[in-house]
Amino acid sequence: MPTPVSDRPAPSGSRPKLERRPRQNFETWSWYFMRISGLALLFLALVHFSITHIIYDVVETDARFVAERWDNPLWRAYDWTLLALGLLHGLNGLRWIMDDYISSPTRRAATKAALYSVTGFLFFYGTLTIVTFQSG
Amino acid sequence: MSGPGSSTVYRGKAGQWAFITHRITGFLVFFFLLLHVVDVSLINASPKLYDEVHQLYGNIMLRLFEVGLLGALLFHSFNGLRIVMIDFFPEAIRNERVMFRVVVFFTVVLTAAGGFVILRPFVEGRIL
Numbered sequence: 001m002p003t004p005v006s007d008r009p010a011p012s013g014s015r016p017k018l019e020r021r022p023r024q025n026f027e028t029w030s031w032y033f034m035r036i037s038g039l040a041l042l043f044l045a046l047v048h049f050s051i052t053h054i055i056y057d058v059v060e061t062d063a064r065f066v067a068e069r070w071d072n073p074l075w076r077a078y079d080w081t082l083l084a085l086g087l088l089h090g091l092n093g094l095r096w097i098m099d100d101y102i103s104s105p106t107r108r109a110a111t112k113a114a115l116y117s118v119t120g121f122l123f124f125y126g127t128l129t130i131v132t133f134q135s136g
Numbered sequence: 137m138s139g140p141g142s143s144t145v146y147r148g149k150a151g152q153w154a155f156i157t158h159r160i161t162g163f164l165v166f167f168f169l170l171l172h173v174v175d176v177s178l179i180n181a182s183p184k185l186y187d188e189v190h191q192l193y194g195n196i197m198l199r200l201f202e203v204g205l206l207g208a209l210l211f212h213s214f215n216g217l218r219i220v221m222i223d224f225f226p227e228a229i230r231n232e233r234v235m236f237r238v239v240v241f242f243t244v245v246l247t248a249a250g251g252f253v254i255l256r257p258f259v260e261g262r263i264l
Contacts, residue, residue: 035220042213045165049209053202054253059194059263063183066176083173090166097159122173129177 030092037089044082067135076130083126091119150236158215161208168205196258203254207247214239 052061069075094115102108179186192198218235221228228235257263 035223038216039220042216045209046213049206053206054250057194057257058199058202058254059191059257062190063179063186066179066186067183086166086169090162090169093159093162094166097163118170122170125177126173129173129180133180 034089034092037085041082041085041089044078045086048079048082066133070130070133071135076133080127080130083130084123087119087123087126091115150233154215154218154236154239157211158219161212161215164208165205165212194257194263196255196263199254199258203247203251206250206254207243210246211239211243214242 052058056065070079095112098108098111098115102111175186175189178189193202215236218239221235222232
């Protein structure tokens with residue numbers, strides 16, 4: 001923890017001011033989230049791609065393949081983590097892109113509303129698929 | 137204006153290309169993910185339908201698309217590592233151009249290697 005700054009006593013009843021520590025707002029957290037989720041996704045996504053396209057050929061990854069894999073709850077957890085982090089990381093990245101390139105506030109709001117709706121729906125739909133899948 | 141010591145300023149060189157390519161590859165991978173959630177979710181509606189749709193991924197056009205997806209994933213991953221390194225170790229900006237070349241090198245080599253595996257069934261004539 002940073003040390004309290006000033007040589008003045010802190011006003012009684014309030015917390016001491018901290019030195020050189022900007023307020024941690026949502027954008028700061030989203031910045032950290034992109035780096036941490038990015039590092040996780042690097043492994044999650046590349047391992048996933050290697051299994052489904054390199055180790056096995058893509059035509060081998062049929063419904064039976066999925067059923068065998070999802071027999072193991074750890075693979076369901078893996079796939080769900082990849083789904084959740086991938087969608088959130090992509091959602092936030094697109095939010096940044098929209099902030100940069102869509103200058104009209106109305107169009108930006110409309111595009112973001114569409115992005116959030118589609119992503120939210122697919123997060124719900126994908127989660128439902130992973131959780132409720134039953135083989136056979 | 138450019139020269140030694142000016143590497144912390146964006147001047148439309150390696151850093152600018154890395155930035156643009158990072159956005160484009162991220163955009164493409166995200167839209168593939170949206171599509172992928174839908175195609176996998178077909179398995180609950182009907183495993184047979186899932187298999188039929190999934191066989192399309194073995195088609196040569198979609199195999200080429202998968203090689204492109206691999207390239208986008210690899211570039212975004214390695215360039216993301218480069219960004220994280222520069223963010224957390226600011227001195228690394230001095231080697232920015234070298235780091236960008238390393239990113240491009242590994243992207244190209246690993247995409248070529250993975251692409252060879254993905255396209256092999258087509259090259260050997262086992263699929264159309």
